[in-house]
Amino acid sequence: MxxxxxxxxxxxxxxxxxxxxxxxxxxxxxxxxxxxxxxxxxxxxxxxxxxxxxxxxxxxxxxxxxxxxxxxxxxxxxxxxxxxxxxxxxxxxxxxxxxxxxxxxxxxxxxxxxxFSGHMLEIIEVRTGLVATMPTFNARVKTIISARKDIIMSMIPVIEESCTEKLHGKRDSDFTELELNGSNIRLRLGEYLKQTNWRLQDTHMSSSSAIDPKNVMGVLLIEHSYKDRWILDKQRTSPEEASTDT
CATH class of the missing domain: 3.30.710.10 (Potassium Channel Kv1.1; Chain A)
Structure with missing residues (x-):
């Protein structure tokens, strides 16, 4: 046929x-x-x-x-x-x-x-590999931040400034995403957010596995995704206010 x-x-x-x-x-x-x-x-x-x-x-x-x-x-x-x-x-x-x-x-x-809930931010960490639960062992790790541009830019103390170049041309109020590569970024971001008065609303983990279509040996890939949603209470008028309070 x-x-x-x-x-x-x-x-x-x-x-x-x-x-x-x-x-x-x-x-x-x-x-x-x-x-x-x-x-x-x-x-x-x-x-x-x-x-x-x-x-x-x-x-x-x-x-x-x-x-x-x-x-x-x-x-x-x-x-x-x-x-x-x-x-x-x-x-x-x-x-x-x-x-x-x-x-x-x-x-x-x-x-x-x-x-209704002030500013919101979402962090997704995706680990893919033979042993995806171990971020430093044979796994690819990417972290995706979803938020307004001005909120992402306020996290420069944790995110390298060079990583934000792809956000040029967007308005501060635009909802956007920034993808980062490397281990433990999600954990570092979480610590920074807690220190600047953000509140963790919820967190989820999901898993899946599939044969890698690009590998002729039929290697089984495991993927774990971790999703955190954070809230900055609406009585604060800008994300920078959280970092200026003492």
């Missing part, structure tokens, strides 16, 4: 016990993604006893992943409240446009919350 015929193939999936039917062309829309690699022939998943391709992930959330593959747009119910879970699934499937769309939606929700 030619490539055109392969793309027109009807595919049945069993994702965590939930059955879906779609086209091969839909699943391979983003060939550089994990799910693209699953269905372009390089790492096809196994089948269940009904002949459906089986993926051991969250079946309910896959609905939104599949909708994005069909339309390249993130479409969620009005009261959808599991963006964090969907972000984990998008990260597993490595669909970069979906990952970015979810980040943008999370940013909108954070900005909407500022009027």
């Amino acid at each position: 030619g490539s055109s015929g392969m793309n027109d193939e009807l595919v049945r999936l069993n994702v965590g016990g939930v059955t879906y039917t779609t086209m091969m062309s839909t699943l391979s829309r983003y060939p550089d993604s994990m799910i693209g690699a699953m269905f372009n022939g390089s790492m096809r998943p196994g089948k269940d006893d009904q002949g459906c391709y089986f993926i051991d992930r969250n079946g309910e959330l896959f609905k939104y992943v599949l909708d994005f593959l069909r339309s390249s747009q993130l479409t969620l119910p009005e009261k959808f409240d599991n963006l964090d879970g969907l972000a984990v699934e998008a990260d597993f499937y490595q669909i970069n446009p979906l990952i970015e769309a979810i980040k943008a939606e999370q940013g909108r929700k954070l900005k909407a919350a500022w009027g």
Whole structure:
């Protein structure tokens, strides 16, 4: 069968016990993604006893992943409240446009919350490797800070100033992200935030594993994500005030 015929193939999936039917062309829309690699022939998943391709992930959330593959747009119910879970699934499937769309939606929700809870900041640490729980042993560690530009710039005592060059051109009030590489950045940022009167609202940890599609030996990669949300009480009018109090 030619490539055109392969793309027109009807595919049945069993994702965590939930059955879906779609086209091969839909699943391979983003060939550089994990799910693209699953269905372009390089790492096809196994089948269940009904002949459906089986993926051991969250079946309910896959609905939104599949909708994005069909339309390249993130479409969620009005009261959808599991963006964090969907972000984990998008990260597993490595669909970069979906990952970015979810980040943008999370940013909108954070900005909407500022009027009630003061300034908010989110720190995500992602460890990927053979032993991802050990940040200094065979693991890649990246830390993503999500906040207003002026808030991120106020953390120069912890973040090297050269790392903030990519924020040039953004307004102080713009919600943005800064990605940093290296171990223990999240912990250092946490200590700094506590010292400057930020309050840790909540923290979450999630894990996933997958075969590295770039490794012909079929190496299993483990990924651990740590997400901290911090609040600066709204009676303070700017992030700099926290560092000037004694």
